[in-house]
Amino acid sequence: MADITMTGPRGPKPKKAFSRANIFLYGTLIMVSMYYLLPLYVMVVTSLKGMPEIRMGNVFGPPMEITFEPWVKAWSQACTGINCDGLSRGFGNSVRILIPSLLLSVTIASINGYALSNWKFKGSEVFFTILIIGAFIPYQTMLYPIVILLREIGLMGSIGGLVLVHTIFGMPILTLLFRNYFASIPEELFKAARVDGAGFWQIYFQIMLPMALPIFVVAIILQVTGIWNDFLFGVIYTKPSTYPMTVQLNNIVNSVQGIKEYNVNMAATLLTGLVPLIIYFASGKLFVRGIAAGAVKG
Amino acid sequence: MTVASDPPLRTAKRPNRLFKNMMAKIASIPMILTALVVFVGGTAWTVVYSFTGSRMLPKTKWVGLDQYERLWDSDRWIISIKNLGIYGGCSMVLTLVLGFCLAACLDRKIRFESAFRTIFLYPFALSFVVTGLAWQWILNPDFGLQSVVRGWGWETFTFNPINDPDTVIFGLLIAGLWQGTGLIMCIMLAGLRGIDDDIWNAAKVDGIGTVKTYVVVIIPMMRPVFITALVLIASGIIKLYDLVVAQTGGGPGLSSEVPAKYVIELMFRAQNLGQGFAASSMMLLSVVIILIPWAYLEFGGRKNG
């Protein structure tokens, strides 16, 4: 996988600050930026308008009268059926799903990656290849067998079941990430530790783990966004009381009572996107590394 | 570990070595189980049951290739495949072109590079559900883009892709590109940064123009990056599901149906598991066709990477 390290730009130096080429270059970049920023802008302004203003029809116009009511409604009052507690319950569930999934999947994958790069055994590469191919298999192929699997171990519909599903489907890409990272650590370190008589776990905890901190951050960012944004598994393997936020969002947006409240929908959409967005803006380059490595997960 | 001259030590070493392997094996049990039970087992199970007449519950009532015959006879499936073809083709070309051009622009030693990069990439942090809902709203004919342009005085302006069966797939494409090009741009940018300055200097000495250098020299050099990008885009396209559900729900009519949705609808809504399994097996087959050449290039070449 391409490992992205952002060193300085390499192109030839531009000659003049305002050459024709430069104007064209910046013009293009600014135009394209507008395409990327437009939806975010529209979502924000829509979520701050009242319904009468929305019906007047200018999606791009800034709100004449700013109201936070849609946000309050999306968070705590929007209804699905007779439950009118908005997205707040979904947020709690998403957190309760996220934390154990994150811990379990990152722990297992780091151990996998370590075993695969330093403790190869007969067949280990075969399992790894299966895992990587597994990352590309359409999830639909495995949906039903997993229903059966979860039934057999009694986890269907529980948060534990969804945690397991996230751990399974996060494994290929995270394992790849850790394997490549551990393989890049000089072998001498590992050999010296072996000569000193250190075992599998000793080397893992005392040498590898402290060195792997950056890749742990990347893996965590990757998993947080991936798990938070999941919709398919959340909808199939949970039940209404444990729905994650994305499923709750889809429910709220699709339960139209009377007229469609676009402002509430947009506020709900933004609220759901907030967690990954905050992580994205806060983590900067590490996020870029994470998704570039994790893109296989799709 | 060359202590063969000492017999007592050698016997002591044996169980130790076994133990060493054992620990790694024990630690790998979750991975082995996932690979064998879920990925191999689950996939095989699905393929096997695609040859049965299972309806709501899986049953071993063998029907041979009947499910596949019906699949390729079904309008819904054919439309799904066509849609995926159009979406996939456009998305692949446009993502590569856009991703590369944006990366090349950012690589021209510009100001505010990181600001632009942040802008191009942020949609990737958002889920497809969020993406679909946002674009559904912007493309809403009564309130969105169309009504705004009409409000400017251009009364006949028509841009209503999500409600027009002929163009709905492009409505999806606009949203899909918005979400996904940033990632490809990042990968391309990393590829461009990996190209030696000497190449540029040599091109300059030879008097080759900037654009021509990109086309003739740089792009061929970045072949592996393009292949990686292509595989990423392709695997994403086949999985296309959440976006369709959130943005168009497959409509109007069947005009934005996709194969992944066919599988879910047939398995759960039509309660025809066998048909759903047959469709997912076809999806699997297409993935394998894409994957094998790539896996060969990516992993076959460097065994001990």
Place this chain on the structure above:
Amino acid sequence: MKLSTKLLAATAMVSASAASAVELEVTHWWTSGGEAAAVSKFADAWNATGNTWVDGAIAGSGGTARPIIISRIIGGDPMGATQMNHGRQAEELIEAGLLLDLSDVAEAGGWADLVNPSSLLESCTLDGKIYCVPVNIHSAQWIWLSHSAYENAGLSVPTDWYEFAASAGDLQAAGTLPLAMGQQGWQQNIAFGAITLAVAGLDAWKGVNVDKNADVARGAEYTAAFEAVAAARAFAVGSNVQDWNLATNMVITGSAGAQIMGDWAQGEFAVAEQVEGEDYSCLPGLGLNDVLDTGGDAFYFPVNDDPEITAAQKEMAALLISPEAQVSFNLAKGSLPVRGDIDMSTANGCMQKGLEILASGGILPSSDISFSQDTTLQIEDLMAQFWSSDMSAADAQASYANLIENAD
């Protein structure tokens, strides 16, 4: 054993409060305004017995909700009770022993005598045992007309389909969309069913939907029906909504002249505080023949190991069909009650029309009962294609006849 459960069920019905409080999760897809108002009647009634109704609403119509419900039942994590349309949807779940046998509750409550029409109970029955509680009757053959749309265009409100079709041009000229249509296969299929029943007539309709006779589907009556549907398609050009209740809302606001939708649209008019005969009109059978199908919703109870939950499930089954719950629920939902022995005099004009037709025996089986989900989805797919393209009526009829020929 049999006797004791019967006794248990009987006592549960008599003195509900005696049973210990149990939480039952109930899944359903009633999320529109009128539907949510109706389901809360059930919830209130259940909570009043000292038990707790844990609401598991799933948005986005039965097509979205059913997979979730089924995968949970199959996956061994069943809910306490779940809505499903009765008919053939639950057949295999029953055969696999995943749904609770309610025969004892039914016997104790005398369902066989009070459920009207009796076909409702029959569709809950497999091998002589009863597995579901029918809670309402829905019929799909209604057209809803907006008075304000017709007044604005200076026209009188039509009284049958042919008058509506004749007025469509004038409505269009007045800038009003004649027919609101949600762009989803099942809605388009409802419109198709209603128009064919009205235009092709009862015998032809039965020939196709009950006897699955493909020759009738190829016949002249159906040719006329398909042409009428093609005309209706032209009336609905420019209808950009997806959800049925958004289409209903167009009729409520007068931005569309009419909508063909089942009687559940009634609930939306009620929530918008519109009055039948003043703000809107409804025509059963599109005003042409007084017959309605008798689909509807039913509740199923997945088998549970916990005897306490099983007892609560039976208690709920009895509650849902009790006269009080039936009246309050159906008034809110705009559907007809499943028992003929209760007073529905507070119902509005549209429901009275439905009740009259029901009483006079103008009853059709729901096509949910004769076709499998698989076939239904195929027909809906065809309708979705037909309504959203310029497919000719003749081509659509030919494809339809093929589907009927291979239907199961």
